[in-house]
Amino acid sequence: MDQKPKRPALTARKADLPPPDWAKDSADLLRSVPGSVKAALTGGLASGKSTVAALFEAFGASLMDFDVFSRWLTRPDGECFEPVRQMFGPKVLQKDGQLDRAYIAEKVFKDSSLRLALEDVIHPAAWRMMLDELTRLGAEPLIVIEVPLLFEAGLDSLFDRVILAYASDETQLKRFMARNPKQRKSQAKRRLASQMPMAEKIRRAQMIVDNNGSMATVIRQTKELWNVLTGRSDGTL
Secondary structure, three states: OOOOOOOOOOOOOOOOOOOOOOOOOOOOOOOOEOOEEEEEEEEOOOOOHHHHHHHHHHHOOEEEEHHHHHHHHOOOOOOOHHHHHHHHOHHHEOOOOOEOHHHHHHHHHHOHHHHHHHHHHHHHHHHHHHHHHHHHHOOOOEEEEEOOOOOOOOOHHHOOEEEEEEOOHHHHHHHHHHHOOOOOHHHHHHHHHOOOOHHHHHHHOOEEEEOOOOHHHHHHHHHHHHHHHOOOOOOOO
């Protein structure tokens, strides 16, 4: 049975993993400064990260997404395209010359060493792209950065706050199957089981949006966090 999400906490906590060597921030772009908060948003497969991110953006936050960075970096003219092509061989290319992302996803799901090798190529480049974007944005009141593998990569300690989009295993499975009707349920369950358990992410997160219920409830919770993160409330939720 899933652990119920805790109430959002604003106290800082020590990360479980140290940041990787490539996660540099020589200009201190992620350091807490008055009036500007950099919050990482993470979650699990089909847990509603994109919904929460879109709400924060609607309320006025600036938004970044590591998946978007990854797609840019692996376009035919991107810096990671050729290393990824060589890693997966000729079958990874589609007729239009683009990388076959479904093919890559299937391969890395079956081979954890291949997944780690892929992350070693893309994650450092995505991190540099994030820092470039932070330089361009400057001191925005709130910048929300979607990082799907935040805890797994040991990046959580580098951000001012960590927000978790929480959904139960049952909810995640239902949503994933709805998005991927050709996927067998047994395969979907294996994909969910391969991720860091949601209970562990709950333990590590500082703020949580429970995304199991109605959209109205998700909107209310996200707006409450927006108010806290931008100083519009005293942090009592």
